[in-house]
Amino acid sequence: MSKATIQLEALGCPSCMQKIENAVKSLNGVDQDSVKVMFNSSKVKTDFDEATLKIEEIESAIENLGYPVIKSKVKTA
Numbered sequence: 001m002s003k004a005t006i007q008l009e010a011l012g013c014p015s016c017m018q019k020i021e022n023a024v025k026s027l028n029g030v031d032q033d034s035v036k037v038m039f040n041s042s043k044v045k046t047d048f049d050e051a052t053l054k055i056e057e058i059e060s061a062i063e064n065l066g067y068p069v070i071k072s073k074v075k076t077a
Contacts, residue, residue, distance in 0.1 A: 029053030
């Protein structure tokens with residue numbers, strides 16, 4: 001499993017968090033229990049399987065909701 005930290009532009013409301021969390025959890029290869037959306041720091045943290053899913057696919061799922069991704073960091077365990 002790899003760990004991703006995705007920096008977003010500032011989130012405007014708590015319901016944004018729920019939308020992003022649901023979108024990331026719905027991706028095949030994401031460890032659903034690991035998904036955390038942090039409102040104050042506008043970050044998404046998750047564990048995912050790089051053999052199944054690419055970081056770009058996670059970013060796309062978030063950006064398709066209308067939340068621009070600033071940068072991502074991936075740590076391979």
